[in-house]
Amino acid sequence: MADSSSEAPASADAPPRLRTLRSFVRREGRLTDGQRRALESRLAARAWPEGAVNPWTITGRHAPLSLEIGAGDGENVVALAAARPDEDFIACEVHGPGVGHLLLKAESLHLTNLWVAQRDVNDVLAGLPEGALSTVYMFFPDPWPKARHHKRRLFQPPLLAALARVVVRHGHLWAATDSEDYARWMLEAAASAPDWRNLAGAGRAGPRLRRRIVTKFERRAVNDARQIFDFGFSRA
Numbered sequence: 001m002a003d004s005s006s007e008a009p010a011s012a013d014a015p016p017r018l019r020t021l022r023s024f025v026r027r028e029g030r031l032t033d034g035q036r037r038a039l040e041s042r043l044a045a046r047a048w049p050e051g052a053v054n055p056w057t058i059t060g061r062h063a064p065l066s067l068e069i070g071a072g073d074g075e076n077v078v079a080l081a082a083a084r085p086d087e088d089f090i091a092c093e094v095h096g097p098g099v100g101h102l103l104l105k106a107e108s109l110h111l112t113n114l115w116v117a118q119r120d121v122n123d124v125l126a127g128l129p130e131g132a133l134s135t136v137y138m139f140f141p142d143p144w145p146k147a148r149h150h151k152r153r154l155f156q157p158p159l160l161a162a163l164a165r166v167v168v169r170h171g172h173l174w175a176a177t178d179s180e181d182y183a184r185w186m187l188e189a190a191a192s193a194p195d196w197r198n199l200a201g202a203g204r205a206g207p208r209l210r211r212r213i214v215t216k217f218e219r220r221a222v223n224d225a226r227q228i229f230d231f232g233f234s235r236a
């Protein structure tokens with residue numbers, strides 16, 4: 001899988017400008033009335049605070065804490081939080097309608113172990129102490145297919161280094177993509193990240209994570225006959 005046909009990922013000591021490039025464009029999209037109400041009345045109670053935080057004072061307990069990056073409509077993180085009441089979860093997503101959808105779902109299930117960070121994941125990571133997270137999920141990050149946009153891809157050495165700081169030793173990073181080019185890119189980026197060990201062996205995609213549910217996004221990819229690539233990494 002690991003060939004050099006794609007543009008090389010930025011190195012971990014890339015110039016700061018690269019790191020400030022956004023992996024998303026602000027597109028508010030259309031909010032349903034329910035989503036708007038959820039954002040107005042429900043977000044504050046579940047908002048993961050900005051700036052440096054002690055996670056245990058937010059969650060009120062010393063339970064394993066996981067983060068989903070780019071949670072979209074929140075299908076996975078909501079299902080995980082519902083299935084694992086003894087663990088805590090942060091859903092990070094910038095897109096308003098997605099956050100609204102996620103809040104409605106979390107409220108309908110009366111989840112008390114799910115927080116929402118509606119901002120760039122880099123800001124969330126910067127505010128967490130070392131070893132705060134046990135698991136990170138990153139399913140179908142935007143592939144930015146054009147070569148000139150590759151630098152906007154989230155899965156890059158700087159993000160892997162930021163994740164290595166906040167994920168506990170032997171913790172996990174689970175990722176998936178429907179882009180073969182991005183799959184190669186991920187493997188290249190991971191190969192140059194000394195803190196992460198590919199559970200399937202260097203240069204290989206792994207089996208599907210059994211607890212990863214099929215989202216609207218994945219369903220569309222499968223309907224379009226795109227192959228899905230799954231990856232699991234362990235914090236060395």
Ligand SMILES: C[S@@+](CC[C@H](N)C(=O)[O-])C[C@H]1O[C@@H](n2cnc3c(N)ncnc32)[C@H](O)[C@@H]1O
Nearest residue numbers: 023024070071072093094120121139140215217
């Ligand atoms: C293609 S969607 C995948 C959504 C979901 N994970 C799924 O599997 O259905 C990627 C999501 O990542 C979000 N995203 C992109 N860059 C982000 C960032 N820097 N911080 C937080 N979310 C981000 C986008 O808004 C988008 O909703």
